[in-house]
Amino acid sequence: MRALFVVLKPLCFLALLGYCPSATIRPKEGWQVYSSAQDADGRCICTVVAPEQNLCSRDARSRQLRQLLEKIQNMSQSIEVLNLRTQRDFQYVMKMESQMKGLRSKFRQIESNRRTLLTKNFQELKGKMNELQPLIPVLEQYKTDATLISQFKEEIRNLSLVLTAIQEEIGAYDYEELQQRVLGLEGRLRNCMNKLTCGKLMKITGPTTVKTSGTRFGAWMTDPQADPKNNKVWYMDSYTNNKIVREYKSVNDFVAGVESRTYNLPFHWAGTNHVVYNGSLYYNKYQSNIIVRYSFESGRVMTQRALESAGFHNVYPYTWGGFSDIDLMADELGLWAIYATNQNAGNIVISQLDPLTIQVLNSWNTEYSKRNAGESFMICGTLYITNSHLTGAKVYYSYSTKTSTYEYMDIPIHNQYFHMSMLDYNARDRALYGWNNGHQVLFNVTLFHIIKTDDES
The missing domain is CATH 1.10.287 (Helix Hairpins)
Structure with a gap:
């Protein structure tokens, strides 16, 4: 469920050209300009050319x-x-x-x-x-x-x-000759993809219901850092009083209920905001602000560290409660923790974490109340917050860690089963994983990409 480029759906292979303030794009013979995008000042920031249909x-x-x-x-x-x-x-x-x-x-x-x-x-x-x-x-x-x-x-x-x-x-x-032309197109596409900066969220579509199981609250996820051939699914039912993680070799096995392995964690978890990242499970230890890193390969805790000043045990949860004070997530830039502190008046704090030591690398204070947030997720270093966990929810607020600025938004998200207790972005799949009132669902996201040119810092 890869996200699509905004309004860019060319046929065959694409070649994306970069910043062009004054020069005219001259495609090679047999090519045609398919679409372009401009910024507010009329500068060309992205031009797409594609081989003619013939x-x-x-x-x-x-x-x-x-x-x-x-x-x-x-x-x-x-x-x-x-x-x-x-x-x-x-x-x-x-x-x-x-x-x-x-x-x-x-x-x-x-x-x-x-x-x-x-x-x-x-x-x-x-x-x-x-x-x-x-x-x-x-x-x-x-x-x-x-x-x-x-x-x-x-x-x-x-x-x-x-x-x-x-x-x-x-x-x-x-x-x-045609084969050589295709290889050339693929090469140009790869070069252009290497210049893509992180995208901005434009649209959320879905959901697709993958399975219906468990209680009203829970989490399911895949590892965004895993090899493309590794499609394991991890399943954690309920928001407390549980420490059993179920593993499935693939989504098909998950749907069929064919478990490959179970893990008995040493500590109960709190909330539903866990994340699997590079082979390890990161979760909030019950009745504490301690983050635990558990290795699936070794079957033991590798690291545990307290998140300083973070509220816990329903002090600063999302609107639905459920000990959702600390939300762990991952995106294209790494591992993150979303929480609130007394020092920030109960507003959301964003911290980037070192995946090995769980030490805080950097933090940003927002002005959005943690208790007023329905759910949140990170995409490319930007935190997106929904205004509710119920029907009619929408992405209402975003905060960019790159610019340390916020923005109010209005991106609807279809809460099909009326109660969202988990929503996390997976950078490998370009999709949002959700737990919607006992239904495991997937949302597709549409990102707007801007081409980064060689002369830009």
């Missing part, structure tokens, strides 16, 4: 050409097999012809000397006829094979005409 169709025709060539090769092999069979049958025919000649001689001898015909001659003639009997079906098969070969030759001739027409239509763009 190039895509040519590539499709190239695939058709390869399929036809493979078909002809298969037919050629079949004809070779038939040819071997007919050669074998031809040897039988030659043998039969020789025996027929011998029979003719015998008949002439019998005709010229009927009176001296002996029983031995009759027996010899009968033996010759018995030898010829099996050759009759061989002759029939030979005729059938010869007809089949003619049909194959006709089909090859027709296919050759089709191939010729396709080659004429493709013209100078043979398959190898």
Whole structure:
């Protein structure tokens, strides 16, 4: 469930060009400008160019050409097999012809000397006829094979005409050249993707209901730092009085209820705002402001550290309560803790954490009350806060740690099952994982990307 670029849905492969204050974009021959975006001052900040559609169709025709060539090769092999069979049958025919000649001689001898015909001659003639009997079906098969070969030759001739027409239509763009063009496009796309700064949230769509299980409150997640082939799911039901984590090898196993392993944590957790990051589970220890780092590989606690001044045990929870005072989350920039302190008058504090030591690297004080927040999540170093955990919720407020500024927003989020008790962003999937009144759901996010150019800091 990868998020889509805002309004950019070009066909085939994309090549994104960077900042262009005055220069005119001149795509290479065979390319066309598909879409562009400008800032408030009219500067071009992103231009998308894509190969013309007929190039895509040519590539499709190239695939058709390869399929036809493979078909002809298969037919050629079949004809070779038939040819071997007919050669074998031809040897039988030659043998039969020789025996027929011998029979003719015998008949002439019998005709010229009927009176001296002996029983031995009759027996010899009968033996010759018995030898010829099996050759009759061989002759029939030979005729059938010869007809089949003619049909194959006709089909090859027709296919050759089709191939010729396709080659004429493709013209100078043979398959190898098209392949090189595609590789070039992929290279340009990769270079451009490397220049992408973090995106700004523009839209939330969904949800998609993955499963219905557990109590009204809980958490489920995947590891955004895991290898793309690793799709393990972790499941933690309830917001307290539990320390059993269930592991599933894939989302399909999760839906089917096929557990691969269970972990019995040494401490109960508080709330539903846990996160799995780079193979470890980070959670808030019950009745404390201590954050625990538990390694799934070793099955033991690697680190635990108190989050200084952070309220806990329903002092500063989200609006739904549930000991949700400390919210742990991860995004493209690392590991984060969202909480409130007396020093910040119960307003939200954002802290970036060292994943190994759980030490606070940096903190930002916001002016948004933790108790008035429904849920929150981080995307690219920006905290997004919903105004409610109930129906009608929307992303109402955001705070950028890059600029230390806030912004009021109005991005609806469909609370399908009326009560959201967990909402976390996964940077690998570009999706929001939610626990919605006993339903495990996924939301798709749309991010607006700005191209970072070489001359920008």
